[in-house]
Amino acid sequence: MIYSIDVRIEAPVRDTEVTDRVxxxxxxVFPDAEPIHEDGRLVAEGHTLDAFSDVLHEQEILDTARRVFLQNSTDEGFDFSLKKQAAFEGVVNFAVGEPDELxxxxxxxxxREPDVxxxxDYVAPETDEGRPVDPVREYGDRVDPEDIDY
Known part of the structure; x- marks a missing residue:
């Protein structure tokens, strides 16, 4: 799939935290991001969610991710928040409810391309019994779900 997106990632850095750990x-979680320190927070920008999508597949949380993305979507895109401690461990854990103190x-x-x-669908495809219904491999090649090792 060919797409054109802008991703902005922000995380506050509290006085009790080590900036490098944040x-x-x-x-x-976003290995292509290069965070810079800016007014008490780290900010990173990018143009891909491929590695993030890989983590969603590995953790088998496509349905949860899809629900979060769709609930927080507009005509221009979508927003979401992750728990900072889980992200430090390389785990995606969506933040819902009360904000974390850190x-x-x-x-x-x-x-911009395609539509939201x-x-x-590309980042977090629909599933049937936890497996992507129509998985997309690199370069947009469609594959038979039975051929994927989970």
């Missing part, structure tokens, strides 16, 4: 939390990793995705729903 940067590691961002990089562990803050969260906030992600804003703006999509098609991009969500």
């Amino acid at each position: 940067a590691d939390a961002i990089r562990n 803050g969260e990793v906030n992600v804003e995705v703006r999509i 729903e098609a991009f969500i």
